[in-house]
Amino acid sequence: MDIEVRPLEAAEVDAADAVFRDAFSTVLGPGAHRDTELVRTRFRATHTAALGAFVEGEVAGSTLVTRWGSVAYFGPLSVAPKLWGQGIGTRLVAAAVDVLDGWGAGHQGLFTFAQSQQHHGFYQRFGFWPRFLTAIMSRPLTGAEPQLGWRMSVVPPAERAALVDACADVTDAIHPGLDVRGEIASVLDQNLGDVVLIGEPDAPRGFAVCHAGPGTEAGSGVAYVKFAAVRPGPGVAQAFDSLVAACQGFAADAGAARLTLGVNTARHEAYRQLLAAGFRTDSPGVTMHRPNEPGYDREDVRLLDDWR
Structure with missing residues (x-):
């Protein structure tokens, strides 16, 4: 062929x-x-x-x-x-x-079916190796979730560049060079959702890139956290709870009935906090890494994503 x-x-x-x-x-x-x-x-x-x-x-x-x-x-x-x-x-x-x-x-990966030996063997031929499970989780919303934090869409365009750079500082503190400015631009430029932030206006402690509704990666009745991260340091657990709650408020305000997100279970503390917040796993997948290293999948990291 x-x-x-x-x-x-x-x-x-x-x-x-x-x-x-x-x-x-x-x-x-x-x-x-x-x-x-x-x-x-x-x-x-x-x-x-x-x-x-x-x-x-x-x-x-x-x-x-x-x-x-x-x-x-x-x-x-x-x-x-x-x-x-x-x-x-x-x-x-x-x-x-x-x-x-x-x-x-320096760190490459993919997401695939956790139960598929065929997929694991196929990608291993290219140097990708299975690590921990990624749980695709969700929880229902009541519609009365409080609006917490603030949103990047309300920030004047002239002031956004500094705020986006501050988000890059958050991710760089977790893993050197990790930078999701492209995801932020994509959501705002294509009107797919918004970026939810917590912390000080000139130095956010955490942020989340969220999609909502049809025509996005979320779909009707759903809001989806494409990526979220909290800067490491004292009080990180409380900050993570605040960011997740802010995402729930965004989802409710967007009219979603359900909030969906992904977390690698190697980020054990984040996974436990999500369970305590009422999230349950809808489907598990596995990330495969090249080289076979954890990257930012560490127990203390408060970060949400999935590589679907």
Whole structure:
């Protein structure tokens, strides 16, 4: 089979999205991604690379590669079900690894099914090794959750740059070079949600990049914490509780009935605090790392994310 892998073009994104939905619905059940938008929103983001696989000129699969400063990951990876087992996934992973290496990302990873030996063995061929589980968790909302902290969207554009830099200081204190300024810009520029902050206005203690509603990575009736972090130091547990509560207030204000987030269980204290706050695991996955190192998955780290 003649397989071409190259960056997706704008005119090919709809076809890539259709393949993505078909592939994951085949595995997870019909309508697995409902009215969420992932392929299109990430394609438009400046910190991602979208790769397509083509067979006879038609989109046969794709993957998205995301850069968070010194950390980068790829996924989701999807191939048209009728073409499974033809080597398309192998070509896409090889191309994604080339992008990760070209970026100079010191810590690389992916998220995959925790129960799939086939997936684990496949990605191990490229130097990715399974670490701890990532729990995709959620809790229902009453709609009466208090509004806590503040939101970046209300900050005048001229003042946002300094605030975004302050968020980068928070992540750098957790893992050198970890930087999610691209996620912040994507949410604000595409009107996908907002960035919730706690702490002092000129020196936030923590922040959360949140999606809400249809056309985002959350979907109807849902708010989703794409990334959240609290600066390490005294009082970090209380600050984390405050940030999670602020996310719940944002979700309720957005009209969501449920708040969803991800946490790697190697961040044990964060996981325990989420359980105490009423969150329960909807589905587990596993992160695979290259090289086989923990990165920022440490017991004391208060950080929410998942590499789906």
